[in-house]
Amino acid sequence: MSVLDDTRQLLRDLISYPTVSADSNLGLIKYLADHLHGCGARVDIWHDETGTKANLFATLGPERDGGIVLSGHSDVVPVTDQDWSSDPFTMTERDGKWYGRGACDMKGFIAAAAAMAPRYARMELQRPVHFAFTYDEEIGCFGARALAAALQKRDLRPAVAIIGEPTMVQIIEGHKGCHEYTTRFTGLEGHGSRPDLGVNAVEYAVRYVAKLLELKAELQARAPADSRFTPPWTTINTGALVGGVAHNVIPGKARVDWEMRPVQPRDADYVSTVLHQLCQDELIPQMRRTHPEADIHTEVIGEIDGLQPMDDNEARDIVMELTGCRHADVVSFGTEAGIFQTLGMSVVVCGPGAIEQAHKPDEFVSIDQMSQCLGMLERLSAKLV
The missing domain is CATH 3.30.70.360 (Alpha-Beta Plaits)
Structure with missing residues (x-):
């Protein structure tokens, strides 16, 4: 199967988990943990105080500082009182688009990153690649804050973070708090x-x-x-x-x-x-x-925290090289990026889909956007060896 076919199946499975922020995300986290563990990744799962939510942090490659983090949040907004033309938790494909709650915001990026994991695992990685999947971004970034605290306790210092929020695979280097x-x-x-x-x-x-x-x-x-x-x-x-x-x-x-x-x-x-x-x-x-x-x-x-544009930003420089985009922009909506920046990482926001699709009925991500994202992540391989 092609990496696009793998991504399609992964996204179909991820959408089937109704991980609305008010509900548990444990089923989805276990699914991703099993997938990444099967690729040979070292997987950590950290639960919240209730035991009903969890962050996942997984690593391929050497156990050292300087790695690259691929990050996304697992929770989605509710579908209550929204007029969907199909079951929001069953992915459908039509007109070159994949529909479902979270397709754009932001299970599409999570599926793409997970689909690349077996490819990365077959490489002789010199630089670690980390997968960070969090809970409760939509209601206060609680998962990312807990993840940051856990990483500080481990004294692990990744150098770069790519937050895959929907940006039409354009580079965002700053946003408001x-x-x-x-x-x-x-x-x-x-x-x-x-x-x-x-x-x-x-x-x-x-x-x-x-x-x-x-x-x-x-x-x-x-x-x-x-x-x-x-x-x-x-x-x-x-x-x-x-x-x-x-x-x-x-x-x-x-x-x-x-x-x-x-x-x-x-x-x-x-x-x-x-x-x-x-x-x-x-x-x-x-x-x-x-x-x-x-x-x-x-x-x-x-x-x-907002994401502060920085003159020296390795993440921006890497993603510019990977995408061919020569411009980085700023946006007014918030993400978890500022939390990763406070850990000392260079950070950008770059992922498939348009923010205009997020939180709406019949949310979708186009197959073209997913292909562009996968191309970016495939080219990232050269930065890991």
């Missing part, structure tokens, strides 16, 4: 006719959102002059404001879900400082004049 938060407001319920006797959590949440809007405007003026991002400034988005039970009840609880996508770390620090001062110096003291137990608490859902 992604910080997600839930801020909860605890007030005091009461009858709507006596607002003086209650603490309206929704009204305080509205004042918090008003500050987010002010900061959103301020951040535009803080954009670095040389920013390559679109838009070039740090953005804030208010995703939800939830609270209240009836027209005539003072709401005692409220919640604001919001996110920030920093282009530079000092923007994140500035926003955090301003919001902390707002709550500690103004909102909470006012709430507690009526109800001493009133409070505001912000939960960190995820604070994912």
Whole structure:
């Protein structure tokens, strides 16, 4: 069988595992572990605290620093309320495309990397190649953060990471960070006719959102002059404001879900400082004049580092050579790449498919894109011997 045929079968199998982030990925991880172990790879599986999720890290070649990591996340977004024309967890092929949940984001790259493993295993590798497949990227990159901690404990230092998110096999050398938060407001319920006797959590949440809007405007003026991002400034988005039970009840609880996508770390620090001062110096003291137990608490859902473009980037240089692409771009969406960069690796994002297909019904990756990706990974062989 050709490597494309092997990839097709691997992707078909991977899609059949409904690894929605809310559910377990253990079946898929075992499948990949068996496949890689069968190729002669040294395979490690690290579970999360619940035991229902796991990262896989496998190595072919010598046990030494300086290796090349091929990385992808195993989880996918839900299909609930999406209008699919076929079973999202059964891969179908039509019009030169492979359809299924995760085909593009990002089981296509995982299948391509796994398909190359037997080819790499038959070579006299001088440089190790690692396979890193993680959990829960879609809800906070929890798996990649746990993987990074595990690699630090092993004192293993790969040099290069290729994150196979869908980029149309174009090279991405930078992206914004992604910080997600839930801020909860605890007030005091009461009858709507006596607002003086209650603490309206929704009204305080509205004042918090008003500050987010002010900061959103301020951040535009803080954009670095040389920013390559679109838009070039740090953005804030208010995703939800939830609270209240009836027209005539003072709401005692409220919640604001919001996110920030920093282009530079000092923007994140500035926003955090301003919001902390707002709550500690103004909102909470006012709430507690009526109800001493009133409070505001912000939960960190995820604070994912951005991928910083670097002048010296071996990963970019390698992938340019492999693909023939002479340009590296930046994007606004986030990936696990920044986590690998914090480990001291040079990192790029480059994989098959278009981000516009991700998370949509009838998600697909084209066979042409998969062929381009496989060509890149086949040519990577010359960097391993």
